[in-house]
Amino acid sequence: MTSTHDLGPALPSFTPVARLRPVALVQPDAATPLAPYLAAEVDLPDPTAPGIAELTFGDDRFAARWNGRTLSLRVTQGGAWRNHASRRHATGRTPDAVAITLTGPFVTGWLREDGAWVARGVVDLVAERTAIDVHDEDWLARFEGVGDRSGCFGQLGLRDIRVVTHADGTPYRCADGGEVLLTATSAGPGGFRTAHTSVWSFSPPTLPSTLPSTVPTEDGPPPSLTHRGDLFFRRPPEDDVAGVFGDHATHLVRDGDRWLVATSTWGTFDPKRDPHVSTTLATSTADLTAGQHVLDTVPLDLPTTGLTSVGRWDPHLVRRAATAAEPGGDWLVGFVSAERWFRFHPVLASGPDLDSLSFLAATPDRLACEGTTLTEVDGRWWVLASDGPDSRRSERQTYPIFDLELTQHGVLDADYPSNIPWPTTLPPAPGAPSEQASDWSLIGFDSTPYGGPLLGYGTHGDVCVQRAH
Template identity: 50%
Template sequence: MQLPPFVAAGSVRPVDLARPVPLVEPLAPYLCVEAVGGPASVALTSGGDRLAVTYDGVGCSLTVTVRGSTSEHRSRRHGKPEGLVERVALTLTGTRAAALTREAGAWVVRGFVDLRDRLDTHDESWLAGVRAEGGELRGFGQLGLRDLRLVTHADGSPYRDGSEVLLTATSAGPGFFDTAHTSIWSLDPATTAMRHRSDVFFRRTGQPGVYGDHASHLLRDGDRWLLATSTWGDFDHRRKGAHVGATLAETTEDLLTGRHALDTRPLPLPTTGLTSVGVWDPHLVRTDDGWLAAYVSATKFFRFHPVLASGATLDDLWLRAAASGHRETEGVTLHRFDGTWHVLASDGVRRRYPVLDLDLTEVGVLDAAHESNIPWPTLLEHGTGMLLIGFDGEPVGGRLVGYGSHGAVRFARSV
């Protein structure tokens, strides 16, 4: 398959620790409270539980009080700011509480504590009681964006809002996958300007609580939205039996503004005959012959490859093909070239974007720079050419964050 080459067309890195509008209902454990300057102290409370960050002019500390038991946490290596502190913040992203300072216009994580074994931050009754001290209660924004994907109609065509298209993205948090969540953005394809529209969180069948699941695909099907996502919101590969699956939400809510917590049901993506410890990155299209579902299956964490299924309904899919020869290939996306459906993917080992047919046989490759990490290849026809929307693995937030805070959104145009 002959495809045009792509050249770089700029990048953006939207970093906003807190959403601009104060929260009335927390909905999900993705929260922020911040204060100007230092010394300063901010806190989140619920009942007798209290999470607090204090900057005393020298260093930052995190104090956690749960069921009457208090512990204080300081990072000896990273807890002291290196410049003038402009703002102090406490974030809660999943089960991770983090202390941050803004220095020279950039947020730096100065300490964190994982609350997984002490406090169920996903519990909706606990969330309903959350209040802020020292500043306004805000929703957590993002340290970077990854897993960008076009919002589409069920037939695969882009969903447009005037001259803009819409994207789902994973809003990165200050840590691994469980600190991130799903967000929705608008994109002007002419200028590549992006605007944050909304945030979406999820409830799961048979598992109480609200989670920041992500790596999603949003579709408009008649008068309803379908949102397929991956259950990364509490993933811990060190946990025995660790698993990632896919869920599906159906709603008539206006998902393009505000914050939402949606009920989901399992999306059964088949792995018949495969060795699989999990599936993720669902992308769905309804054709004249039924549904196509592209996704990833992992033989182990983290070794994964593209899979394609089809069926008359999303509850009755059968495995059609698997590209098990790939080792670290994800971001599988269905795209139609000249009326024929193909599967795009991102190969992190060979640093390229393979183009596969519906038997998952490689028939071409996108002639485009493959940035760091495994950037999903999202293609949008615009004008007389195509816009490639991806991301990179560039971290932010300082050395304490570790893997997960990537990345910058990167664009390329066909020539």
């Protein structure tokens, strides 16, 4: 690694080896509707043939209607309907399928053109002052999909990738010890409210190739991602926000016989109407590594003593081993605090339990630094983060390495894609042969969009996999 201090951790250098992009409107292994993240698809016999994909909830319906020339969206509420069509984007190019998605309050109509889904119409139900509450669980229970395929919405891209860990920070591996589990933000067709948390199994890279190799070689198979499930959330009662939401930027932690789920309330974040985000905590003894789950949450109160803070996100939890000072061990929590929208920086807290956290340190001089990640190297804890393109020139697009006082000790020697990729490092599996001791992986993401020019920010990104060299 490149370091400005001799006491930095002995982390390896990384080189890109692959990009992955598991796009799916209808998640093929997820049919049970638990949250307003749903989709239906209809195949077209030829591009000029009409087709309708529809999501119905009793007397409320959302339909994408292709008449052979243009696509329109019909929103029906209580039997009364209204058509919507984009003046610039409704015309498709030789489509072979039509689809409709509901992701939070956004209804999107799609055409599949040359193998890729392109958005041809979008309706924001909140901006349209529609009285439908898509987060209401009784309303969701009436769901029926009309099409050749229907069920839970998948993802346009993945971001905010974290390794699922045990409470001590070690990766939670599948039964065979090879694959690890990841959580990610499944990107929807737009901003924060269209995304949700998903769970994936990840097979680390074993080939020393460079981009764009994604095919098996004699050196071994490429890295791979497999969807396993989705996590949705009910807010704490004191938030006075009812229903199920696709909150994201999540850390999933195995703590004894239970799961801890720390997440960020991006599911209702609207920079114009509701610029607020905080952190919540859920606990469960269910198998959260597979299937769809709705979790009840409580506030995860992250201290920002002495700071100006308008929002907190990206929680990462680790329980340190017992010491003379803390005989029962203690929790370390890294997170991000925003001084204003959008100027944000890492913060670190600790405490004997997650209900009694105290402020430890912060880097309020940082301008656009997030993805706070606690990493143990050779018995010492470090804090990794990611300085985005809006940071100062000297810090821009690097992965800073901090100690627990948040004093910087250099930067991670790795490729920095676009956007603000989190520094998600994955060490070799325990007991790996000595020749694999340097087989670390770095799993990030970038700002590559998907879905065409109609959609705004939030449809990214490619999963960018790097390997130690």
